[in-house]
Amino acid sequence: MKFAVPATGVKSVNGSVYVTVNDVGACRVSVFKGDTMEDVVSLHGRPCTLLWGSREGLLVSCGEALYLVSGNEAKPVLRAKAGNWFWHAVEGDGRIFVHEYGQSPTGIYVTEDLESFRKVSTNVDVDPRSKHFHYLVLDDSRGLLIATLGDGNVVRVAVSQDYGHTWRPLYKGPWQFVPVLVDGNRMVFGFDSGITKGGVGVYDIEYNEWSFVFLKSLSHRRAQFASLKRFGGYYIGCLGYPTAIVVSRDLKHWHLLHLDNSHLEYNHFVGVEPWGEKLVAATSRELLVFELKDVVKAFEEKPFLTPHRAHLDRLRGLAFTIRRIQWTLKP
Secondary structure: OEEOOOEEEEEEEOOEEEEEEEEOOEEEEEEEOOOOEEEEEEEEOOOEEEEEEEOOEEEEEEOOEEEEEEOOEEEEEEEOOOOOEEEEEEEEOOEEEEEEEOOOOOEEEEEOOOOOEEEEEEHHHHOOOOOEEEEEEEEOOOOEEEEEEEOOOOEEEEEEOOOOOOOEEEEEOOOOEEEEEEEOOEEEEEEOOOOOOOEEEEEEOOOOEEEEEEEEOOOOOOOEEEEEEEEOOEEEEEEEEOEEEEEEOOOOOEEEEEEEOOOOOOOOOOEEEEEOOEEEEEOOOOEEEEEHHHHHHHOOOOOOEEEOOOHHHHHHHHHHHHHOHHHHOOO
């Protein structure tokens, strides 16, 4: 099912699906009713996306501001550096963390009441060569805040055991990531890299080991992940480039659920949200609804992304690391 609305974010909150719609400079927050949209509040600015939601309200990034939307009212609660915006939020242990995206330095901010935020760290604290944070996730069972960073730096993944005040590198190297999925005793990272065609990184928490699956598409020069989710026994991957939604059972072969070739650059606003036995997806051009049978049917076609040995890409990665060897040697 497709709806021709420029949806840039989607969250399921207590059985209701909320959507941000970025339309000609205006940001509408709406409730999706399954076949209709009911507007909740309008904001001005772009980009806009929905970061988090609960009974207490929604956190919506619009332009340089973060808004708390409650009922039909919107209150600005945090402002980013000029030209920057907020990309992701994560909740855990009574706290909500949001991260800024754009020009360095970008911050991680925390709140306990949805109205007062304080900055706990910046990307420069983690790696002075990094440009910004890419993603945040909280592993509640281990008390770890996990962040990915880019671009052109060496510390690609860092973890914090004190909610962002201090960090230690988890991965230094050439492969760059955006999304993180905590999947039992492992973490899965979606590649967002200009060095290789695409892939996923898997970190085994128990054995402290990394492995990488290099992926290629026959129809596109690279595949860059924007988000990763679990839906039943399937992995759901959203690609920022090309704008696509792909599904996998094994992280090696990814089948196409949706493709939009109209975006020529990386699309930050591709994401899915489980809604009962359905998936609701925002692609920045459309709002999509998939049934479980649609996911199963996708496996009947040839994979859109398949593993490859990536010999040339590995050489590029080695060259990247050698040029930054003084940083990789630091603990």
